[in-house]
Amino acid sequence: xxxxxxxxxxxxxxxxxxxxxxxxxxxxxSRYSMGWYRQxxxxxxxxxxxxxxxxxxxxxxxxxGRSTMSRDxxxxxxxxxxxxxxxxxxxxxxxxxxxxxxxxxxxxQGTQVTVSS
Numbered sequence: 001x002x003x004x005x006x007x008x009x010x011x012x013x014x015x016x017x018x019x020x021x022x023x024x025x026x027x028x029x030s031r032y033s034m035g036w037y038r039q040x041x042x043x044x045x046x047x048x049x050x051x052x053x054x055x056x057x058x059x060x061x062x063x064x065g066r067s068t069m070s071r072d073x074x075x076x077x078x079x080x081x082x083x084x085x086x087x088x089x090x091x092x093x094x095x096x097x098x099x100x101x102x103x104x105x106x107x108x109q110g111t112q113v114t115v116s117s
Contacts, residue, residue, distance in 0.1 A: 004024050005024075006020060006109065006111040007020070008020040012114070018085065019082070027099075029078075032053060033052045036096070040088075090116070094109075096108070
């Protein structure tokens, strides 16, 4: 059974930092690409960052240079370090896993990030 459990969200002031975590069970990173998405109120869910099984990582233009995605294979956990946060980064952040060899995919339950003074 696949489970993705996010943590690390919260309230932060503009310019601050957060590190989101996604603990994965039932999958191995060598066979899945992992991603972080976000959805702000009234907006569509959008890709923030994606790490492919080989380690290549792509970022949305809106977060490139301010965010870093990483993974710890021993802990089966992926992270999203977000710096210089802006109010427009406010959203629910979701962890996503996609099997490399099919369209099979999984979502976490989401974690709220609020950037406000």
